[in-house]
Amino acid sequence: MRPLPPLDPPPTDGVLALRRWRPADVPQIAAACVDPEIQRWTLVPAGYEERDARDFLARGDAGWTDGTLASLAVVAVDDPATVLGAVGFGRPDWQTGRAGEAGYWVVPAARGRGVASGGLELLTRWAFGALGLRRLELQVIAGNVASERVAVRAGYRRVGVDTATTKQGEVAVTVFARDAALPLRAVILPSADRPTPAAPVSAPSTARFPRRP
Numbered sequence: 001m002r003p004l005p006p007l008d009p010p011p012t013d014g015v016l017a018l019r020r021w022r023p024a025d026v027p028q029i030a031a032a033c034v035d036p037e038i039q040r041w042t043l044v045p046a047g048y049e050e051r052d053a054r055d056f057l058a059r060g061d062a063g064w065t066d067g068t069l070a071s072l073a074v075v076a077v078d079d080p081a082t083v084l085g086a087v088g089f090g091r092p093d094w095q096t097g098r099a100g101e102a103g104y105w106v107v108p109a110a111r112g113r114g115v116a117s118g119g120l121e122l123l124t125r126w127a128f129g130a131l132g133l134r135r136l137e138l139q140v141i142a143g144n145v146a147s148e149r150v151a152v153r154a155g156y157r158r159v160g161v162d163t164a165t166t167k168q169g170e171v172a173v174t175v176f177a178r179d180a181a182l183p184l185r186a187v188i189l190p191s192a193d194r195p196t197p198a199a200p201v202s203a204p205s206t207a208r209f210p211r212r213p
């Protein structure tokens, strides 16, 4: 396996940027990962503690070195020390150019401002550009309306359904994908499939991360 290249230049849209994790991020990661929504919809361990965050960083470093995992922090360009969220993908197949699966979470205080969709867009462009991958996929647990919207906003299209093993056992997931070769287009779901928001979008605390068109 080949190591992933340095993030040079760091992926950015001028407002958000992706960077490698730092040991100083551990308290922020641990604080985020006890959030009930992150606990409910991702595979982060229950009862998350700082040692889990240190393990997360160690897995990220090992995966970077052997080319099996790209795990990155989403930050604001003007405040790179504050973690807004996490994006990453694992198990890229360098032969076919397909990556196994991407994932993301956003700290509760930064939600509703385009951090996840902007971070996923940056991750995807970097993977397709600097790394030469041709496809990224996402598995969204059924009912995670917010995450489905993030995927669509970041140019992913729904390609199917599957099951996955989670902390809650085996659950239904919706599979999304974005292909480097396909032109970006909005995905219009049939009305019967269109998700109904179960919870209000968290109110933006500032207009710091302008929404993309």
Ligand SMILES: CC(C)(COP(=O)(O)OP(=O)(O)OC[C@H]1O[C@@H](n2cnc3c(N)ncnc32)[C@H](O)[C@@H]1OP(=O)(O)O)[C@@H](O)C(=O)NCCC(=O)NCCS
Pocket (backbone or CB within 6 Å): 037, 038, 041, 042, 103, 104, 105, 106, 107, 110, 111, 112, 113, 114, 115, 116, 117, 118, 139, 140, 141, 144, 145, 146, 147, 149, 150, 153, 197, 198, 199, 200, 201, 202
């Ligand atoms: C899902 C999550 C990552 C969204 O992060 P975010 O930064 O608030 O998302 P964005 O601001 O980029 O929003 C993108 C879209 O999702 C919509 N959205 C965000 N939160 C929503 C919510 N709670 N309900 C309905 N829609 C929501 C936004 O309105 C926006 O829609 P639009 O493109 O139609 O305008 C965040 O809520 C989170 O961390 N959840 C827990 C972890 C998780 O579910 N991870 C994904 C696992 S697959």
